[in-house]
Amino acid sequence: MTDPQPCRVIGVLDDGAASLSPTALALLRRADVVVGGSRTLALLDDDIAPHAQRRDLTGQLSAVPGWIAAAREAGQTSVVLATGDPLCHGIASYLASRLCIEAVEVLPNLSTVQLACARLGLAWQDARIVSVHSKDAGEWRVGAEPGHGLYALAQSLRQHDRLLVLTSPDNSPDRIARLMVAEGLGDDFQMAVAERLCTPDERVVAELSPHDAAQQTFADPNVVVLVRSQVRSQPVRMGLADSAYHQRQPDKGLITKQEVRAVSLARMQLRADSRVWDIGAGSGSVGLEAARLCPEGHVWAIEKNEADFAIAGQNARAFGVSNHTLVHGKAPEGLDAWPDPDAVFIGGSGGELQELIALCLRRLRTGGWLVMNFVTLENLASATQALQAQGAVWDVLQLQAARSKPILHMHRMAAENPVWIVCAQRGEGSAVPATQGEGA
Numbered sequence: 001m002t003d004p005q006p007c008r009v010i011g012v013l014d015d016g017a018a019s020l021s022p023t024a025l026a027l028l029r030r031a032d033v034v035v036g037g038s039r040t041l042a043l044l045d046d047d048i049a050p051h052a053q054r055r056d057l058t059g060q061l062s063a064v065p066g067w068i069a070a071a072r073e074a075g076q077t078s079v080v081l082a083t084g085d086p087l088c089h090g091i092a093s094y095l096a097s098r099l100c101i102e103a104v105e106v107l108p109n110l111s112t113v114q115l116a117c118a119r120l121g122l123a124w125q126d127a128r129i130v131s132v133h134s135k136d137a138g139e140w141r142v143g144a145e146p147g148h149g150l151y152a153l154a155q156s157l158r159q160h161d162r163l164l165v166l167t168s169p170d171n172s173p174d175r176i177a178r179l180m181v182a183e184g185l186g187d188d189f190q191m192a193v194a195e196r197l198c199t200p201d202e203r204v205v206a207e208l209s210p211h212d213a214a215q216q217t218f219a220d221p222n223v224v225v226l227v228r229s230q231v232r233s234q235p236v237r238m239g240l241a242d243s244a245y246h247q248r249q250p251d252k253g254l255i256t257k258q259e260v261r262a263v264s265l266a267r268m269q270l271r272a273d274s275r276v277w278d279i280g281a282g283s284g285s286v287g288l289e290a291a292r293l294c295p296e297g298h299v300w301a302i303e304k305n306e307a308d309f310a311i312a313g314q315n316a317r318a319f320g321v322s323n324h325t326l327v328h329g330k331a332p333e334g335l336d337a338w339p340d341p342d343a344v345f346i347g348g349s350g351g352e353l354q355e356l357i358a359l360c361l362r363r364l365r366t367g368g369w370l371v372m373n374f375v376t377l378e379n380l381a382s383a384t385q386a387l388q389a390q391g392a393v394w395d396v397l398q399l400q401a402a403r404s405k406p407i408l409h410m411h412r413m414a415a416e417n418p419v420w421i422v423c424a425q426r427g428e429g430s431a432v433p434a435t436q437g438e439g440a
Helices: 022-030 038-043 061-073 092-098 112-120 151-159 173-182 258-267 285-293 306-319 353-363 377-389
Strands: 007-012 033-036 053-056 078-083 104-107 128-131 162-166 189-195 203-208 222-228 275-279 298-303 324-328 343-346 369-374 393-399 402-407 410-415 419-425
Touching (some): 007 061, 033 038, 061 078, 092 104, 112 162, 112 189, 112 203, 112 222, 151 162, 258 393, 258 419, 275 353, 285 306, 298 306, 377 393
Parallel strands (some): 275 298
Antiparallel strands (some): 189 203
16 A cells, blocks of 8 residues: 655645646646635635535634545545745644644745735845734733734834734734834834735735824735834843832832842843743832843733832833733732743732742742842741741842942942842742643
């Protein structure tokens, strides 16, 4: 018995059969099973054999590997029709991961983003390709969490100068433009929209302002090209001066001081993709610097004081980060909805310290750190007792900085209040969080 033929995944453009090579067209015409979206099946209707089974994958992506496996087992030839290059945010890698690499043969076409750049005469080797070609993500909200369908785009806008965006009917160019305006990036990019490429209705609208595009509608299907028109800032990631933050007045100084902040962030052992909790955010300084240090991660921050919550939000907007969610509330309420963290910072406990410590140790991912700052002996004692009771591994660092201040024509050293930095990890016998490793 001969081995079953691989499923051919064929890239198609909107001019249908004209976009296919002779080899791809012959394979399609001979196929016993043809899988595709409603639009691509209709586009190539005349080139699908009358005897072929047609399978519409719209809303049924998870069923496709089973369809292909069944066809191969029955000795049938199969074709999957995809848009453009099936290996560029397409279905080919999905199929290969669920079948096997030998079960799939890819016949790529030009990507629609490649075509859009060709129409614009724009080099694209350094561009970032982002796909929002998914179910309706809803309008973007500042502070949205990683589960939002436009989240990856919001992060990429901060890190890249050229972006090529694969859209969908719901996640459309005008919605993308509104995201950019909401994030304060409406003046930083020029936008182009390439509509209905390779059809008689093709249109490319260039040099759009996101402010203008946010109010317009565009023909589907389309792709978006974003080119930065303002120099991308390269902000300091860690160790900003205290004066860089808005602080509550007249009680100026309700902020984790620069020296303490630096040591606390160092002890949190952050990685590029760390998930961070900031409990008792205050002015937001620790969480916001953590967000800059973790461009592929996310920070969830909570603050109970209404005035400090407003100031932390003001600082978040000034920092221009898109991976920071700020909540007005009193921990531990609401923390059960947050994903298990790689690091937790407690700057204020609201009188719930021992309960918070137990919860944080229980939820920490393997190797994660809990870092706490205290200025009173009572809170320090309460924290160490709770850590001892939980069987945690912990240590305490007393940090007391002194800053130079002018006196006449000289300078003296003025001491800051001492701060205890308590760092802890789960002990060997502690329970592993039930959701560890999940994206919940």
